[in-house]
Amino acid sequence: MCSLEHVNPRVRGIRVSPHSRLQILAAHIAQDIKLGALKPFKEVIDVSSGDPHRAGIKPITFVRQVLAVCLLPQLLEKKSLPLDVRLRARRLLEACDGGSVGSYTASSGMLHVRQSIAEFIMRRDGGVPSYAKDVFISVGFQNALMVVVKLLASGEEETQTGVLTPMPCPHTLPALLDEGGVTLVPHQLMEGRGWAVDLDELHQTLKTARGRCEPRAIYISNPGNPTGHVQDWKSIQEVIQFAAAERLLLLVDEVYQDSVYGEGREFISYKRVLFEMDKVYSETVQLVSFHSLSSAQMGECGLRAGYMELVNIDPEVMHFVDTLLCTGISTPVTGQLALDLMVNPPQPGDLSFDTYTQEILLTRTTLSQNAQRAQEFLNELPGMSCQPAMGGIYLYPRLHLPSEIIEKAKILEVEADVLYCQMLLEDKGVCLGAGSQYGETTGNYHLRLCILVLPDTLEEVLAGLGSFYLHGHTSSP
Amino acid sequence: MCSLEHVNPRVRGIRVSPHSRLQILAAHIAQDIKLGALKPFKEVIDVSSGDPHRAGIKPITFVRQVLAVCLLPQLLEKKSLPLDVRLRARRLLEACDGGSVGSYTASSGMLHVRQSIAEFIMRRDGGVPSYAKDVFISVGFQNALMVVVKLLASGEEETQTGVLTPMPCPHTLPALLDEGGVTLVPHQLMEGRGWAVDLDELHQTLKTARGRCEPRAIYISNPGNPTGHVQDWKSIQEVIQFAAAERLLLLVDEVYQDSVYGEGREFISYKRVLFEMDKVYSETVQLVSFHSLSSAQMGECGLRAGYMELVNIDPEVMHFVDTLLCTGISTPVTGQLALDLMVNPPQPGDLSFDTYTQEILLTRTTLSQNAQRAQEFLNELPGMSCQPAMGGIYLYPRLHLPSEIIEKAKILEVEADVLYCQMLLEDKGVCLGAGSQYGETTGNYHLRLCILVLPDTLEEVLAGLGSFYLHGHTSSP
Numbered sequence: 001m002c003s004l005e006h007v008n009p010r011v012r013g014i015r016v017s018p019h020s021r022l023q024i025l026a027a028h029i030a031q032d033i034k035l036g037a038l039k040p041f042k043e044v045i046d047v048s049s050g051d052p053h054r055a056g057i058k059p060i061t062f063v064r065q066v067l068a069v070c071l072l073p074q075l076l077e078k079k080s081l082p083l084d085v086r087l088r089a090r091r092l093l094e095a096c097d098g099g100s101v102g103s104y105t106a107s108s109g110m111l112h113v114r115q116s117i118a119e120f121i122m123r124r125d126g127g128v129p130s131y132a133k134d135v136f137i138s139v140g141f142q143n144a145l146m147v148v149v150k151l152l153a154s155g156e157e158e159t160q161t162g163v164l165t166p167m168p169c170p171h172t173l174p175a176l177l178d179e180g181g182v183t184l185v186p187h188q189l190m191e192g193r194g195w196a197v198d199l200d201e202l203h204q205t206l207k208t209a210r211g212r213c214e215p216r217a218i219y220i221s222n223p224g225n226p227t228g229h230v231q232d233w234k235s236i237q238e239v240i241q242f243a244a245a246e247r248l249l250l251l252v253d254e255v256y257q258d259s260v261y262g263e264g265r266e267f268i269s270y271k272r273v274l275f276e277m278d279k280v281y282s283e284t285v286q287l288v289s290f291h292s293l294s295s296a297q298m299g300e301c302g303l304r305a306g307y308m309e310l311v312n313i314d315p316e317v318m319h320f321v322d323t324l325l326c327t328g329i330s331t332p333v334t335g336q337l338a339l340d341l342m343v344n345p346p347q348p349g350d351l352s353f354d355t356y357t358q359e360i361l362l363t364r365t366t367l368s369q370n371a372q373r374a375q376e377f378l379n380e381l382p383g384m385s386c387q388p389a390m391g392g393i394y395l396y397p398r399l400h401l402p403s404e405i406i407e408k409a410k411i412l413e414v415e416a417d418v419l420y421c422q423m424l425l426e427d428k429g430v431c432l433g434a435g436s437q438y439g440e441t442t443g444n445y446h447l448r449l450c451i452l453v454l455p456d457t458l459e460e461v462l463a464g465l466g467s468f469y470l471h472g473h474t475s476s477p
Numbered sequence: 478m479c480s481l482e483h484v485n486p487r488v489r490g491i492r493v494s495p496h497s498r499l500q501i502l503a504a505h506i507a508q509d510i511k512l513g514a515l516k517p518f519k520e521v522i523d524v525s526s527g528d529p530h531r532a533g534i535k536p537i538t539f540v541r542q543v544l545a546v547c548l549l550p551q552l553l554e555k556k557s558l559p560l561d562v563r564l565r566a567r568r569l570l571e572a573c574d575g576g577s578v579g580s581y582t583a584s585s586g587m588l589h590v591r592q593s594i595a596e597f598i599m600r601r602d603g604g605v606p607s608y609a610k611d612v613f614i615s616v617g618f619q620n621a622l623m624v625v626v627k628l629l630a631s632g633e634e635e636t637q638t639g640v641l642t643p644m645p646c647p648h649t650l651p652a653l654l655d656e657g658g659v660t661l662v663p664h665q666l667m668e669g670r671g672w673a674v675d676l677d678e679l680h681q682t683l684k685t686a687r688g689r690c691e692p693r694a695i696y697i698s699n700p701g702n703p704t705g706h707v708q709d710w711k712s713i714q715e716v717i718q719f720a721a722a723e724r725l726l727l728l729v730d731e732v733y734q735d736s737v738y739g740e741g742r743e744f745i746s747y748k749r750v751l752f753e754m755d756k757v758y759s760e761t762v763q764l765v766s767f768h769s770l771s772s773a774q775m776g777e778c779g780l781r782a783g784y785m786e787l788v789n790i791d792p793e794v795m796h797f798v799d800t801l802l803c804t805g806i807s808t809p810v811t812g813q814l815a816l817d818l819m820v821n822p823p824q825p826g827d828l829s830f831d832t833y834t835q836e837i838l839l840t841r842t843t844l845s846q847n848a849q850r851a852q853e854f855l856n857e858l859p860g861m862s863c864q865p866a867m868g869g870i871y872l873y874p875r876l877h878l879p880s881e882i883i884e885k886a887k888i889l890e891v892e893a894d895v896l897y898c899q900m901l902l903e904d905k906g907v908c909l910g911a912g913s914q915y916g917e918t919t920g921n922y923h924l925r926l927c928i929l930v931l932p933d934t935l936e937e938v939l940a941g942l943g944s945f946y947l948h949g950h951t952s953s954p
Binding site: 001002003004006007008009011012014016020051052053054055056059064065067068069071072075096097098100101102103104105139140142143146148150151152153154161172175176179216217247248249286299300301302303304313314316317320323324326327328329330331332333334335 | 478479480481483484485486488489491493497528529530531532533536541542544545546548549552573574575577578579580581582616617619620623625627628629630631638649652653656693694724725726763776777778779780781790791793794797800801803804805806807808809810811812
């Protein structure tokens with residue numbers, strides 16, 4: 001029997017994030033509107049998390065054309081589709097067993113796609129070698145991360161594996177670490193310095209954590225989710241040196257590597273920095289880097305595919321990565337093929353090149369203009385302050401709440417920022433993410449706002465925030 | 478750091494199935510051939526597991542057409558595609574957030590598809606009610622099963638959750654149970670009775686297991702993977718009564734429900750039988766039934782989607798199913814849409830109906846003729862005997878090995894049936910599955926042979942087996 005008292009205690013212990021509760025409320029309100037309820041808004045706008053196509057961002061034509069042909073190979077003959085689309089589809093179908101996207105693939109992914117990814121990484125990192133055998137494809141970034149977390153997980157209480165985790169972090173991460181059976185060891189990012197990683201804070205956190213768990217890994221999100229911070233070479237190097245000295249595995253979420261828009265900033269991968277460091281580092285520091293089809297430019301969240309590259313990991317350990325991926329049998333083939341298209345886009349001279357380039361550029365421009373516009377707006381609202389973002393798809397403004405709301409939240413036994421988000425949602429139909437993730441609070445409140453949306457949508461969100469503010473729900477700092 | 482000695486002990490404990498080892502050998506041989514090595518065969522034919530499209534079975538045109546339109550909505554205007562295809566694609570796109578298959582869906586699946594599935598189950602079961610809220614979509618059957626196993630898992634050693642598992646069982650199941658952290662409690666199916674479930678054996682197994690673990694569930698595969706057995710009403714009823722008396726959750730793999738070909742047999746679902754039983758059963762016995770897009774008729778393994786229906790499970794427990802599905806964020810949308818097409822195919826009068834019906838019929842005919850042909854062939858080979866299969870996609874013949882092979886296997890420290898499969902693979906290029914899954918052996922040997930392949934392929938496999946036999950690798954029973 002599967003009765004409540006018998007449910008796996010670890011599963012019962014997975015924290016319920018405020019995000020889920022807000023999502024449920026948003027769904028209720030949307031349902032009410034559908035059933036004819038009168039509200040001061042037409043629809044719920046959910047910008048609490050990234051979902052570009054839901055938000056009206058258009059898919060990349062080249063990706064969709066190639067995938068349609070792969071699903072329906074009779075389209076290979078359609079002259080109305082560009083030649084490079086048909087050639088690419090043919091090549092990808094040749095890489096599928098039986099020439100069908102309906103066949104299983106190896107659990108770690110199609111070799112053809114893993115090779116494309118390795119080549120992409122080498123181009124990106126100025127020639128630092130990358131090998132298909134070190135690239136593992138999975139049903140999205142979270143799933144790949146879960147595989148590594150499961151590998152690392154062991155012990156209970158003070159012997160349990162600990163993972164140093166930035167605060168704030170991606171909102172889905174804490175529940176994943178709970179489910180994986182590791183201890184989340186929070187380290188605070190420096191808001192005043194644009195949410196940079198602070199070395200002293202890392203050392204201090206680690207010192208306190210030791211004895212309470214066994215820290216074995218550090219999670220990094222760069223470009224930062226949800227902070228928008230983008231690390232420079234020096235900062236990355238320092239984190240690598242810290243990981244090396246403390247023998248921590250680096251888990252680097254580089255999902256938003258394609259969306260850096262801060263002036264003078266560029267995306268630098270941890271791997272690139274590592275391989276320009278001394279051999280004591282480049283040959284020993286263990287690194288797992290993650291990327292995803294749900295990235296800003298592709299935005300193909302629904303196709304579900306991501307990958308990770310493992311660096312300096314013992315082949316015998318890698319074997320267990322394969323073992324764990326085997327339970328999932330294989331990653332959706334349409335997603336795997338889309339990964340190939342992401343890392344190997346049309347080249348100059350290809351028929352699809354111009355359209356592809358324009359579409360990518362449009363997303364980039366939308367993102368950087370939205371960031372600019374929203375930052376300025378938020379910083380002009382009394383009761384809000386927002387660090388400048390340099391990349392990624394979120395802003396993470398600070399919220400200065402009046403004491404009435406904080407008191408009311410205490411009585412309702414809910415976090416004050418969650419209460420704010422609930423009220424905003426009910427009053428304006430705008431769903432933002434609440435910064436409080438963990439029950440524990442620094443006494444500061446923040447909001448998570450996805451800016452990968454159409455400019456008109458952003459204006460509606462900002463108008464909602466502005467008029468909600470005017471009703472006095474924030475206080476001056 | 479993630480060094481070998483720190484790898485999660487549970488992950489290190491996942492058993493390596495002989496299947497994986499044979500797959501690696503098959504891949505090596507295929508690679509050798511590609512590099513020009515001379516072999517007495519042109520290619521490796523792998524019939525050790527089901528992968529219909531790899532084996533040359535054609536995808537269902539209607540499914541591929543609708544999915545192609547969903548990926549590339551400009552095809553909605555293509556008059557060359559049947560109207561019902563375009564209408565269905567439009568309806569499915571309307572059910573996707575933002576009208577795109579690139580958007581996330583709810584973690585438990587798209588409501589539209591869950592409703593279609595519930596309606597399908599009601600039609601299948603003669604009106605027994607089914608509700609979308611009890612249907613959970615996941616990245617394939619294995620993934621859905623893993624969610625339930627994780628829920629059930631608790632304790633260590635004699636307090637660890639046990640799952641009664643048929644021997645033989647699906648070859649991927651033991652590793653899944655290991656990873657999930659539950660104890661596999663084997664119960665023997667009755668080969669002499671066409672691999673039927675035996676009640677005395679169940680009682681005996683349970684009695685022995687208690688005290689060594691906490692049995693909480695029983696796994697059933699019907700139609701049987703890999704046995705080909707199909708349970709009748711009475712047998713199902715007995716198992717339900719046993720589960721009720723012993724307070725076991727029924728985990729019913731009904732993935733091959735669309736492929737029953739035994740004369741006078743039809744697929745009967747556990748749920749249907751349960752709901753015709755007395756209320757003491759129908760209102761209390763907990764049941765989870767699984768189905769998959771990788772089923773025989775669809776064969777869309779690469780799209781990765783499956784679902785489970787939960788019956789008589791406490792809503793508070795169901796909540797944790799949602800929690801666990803959340804880690805995967807959402808199931809691939811192309812797979813979810815294909816599930817909708819599987820459970821809601823073209824109807825008489827629809828333009829695609831005739832083609833669809835012919836394609837489904839062709840697969841069914843291939844399967845039943847292949848089963849007939851292979852059974853007869855195997856039963857005529859001295860050293861082999863095969864129970865008649867009534868459904869599913871496998872045959873599971875018994876292999877009578879000469880003592881030399883058994884002795885040789887002992888010296889090589891490998892199971893004798895695995896050695897036989899290795900030799901067959903190296904000599905004839907035919908890859909079959911080995912029955913020994915668990916180290917422990919009943920002293921009997923079996924082979925797993927997928928018959929969902931083109932008839933010509935089957936002939937090559939049988940010819941390989943026949944001539945391999947002639948070289949004396951089997952003995953008379």
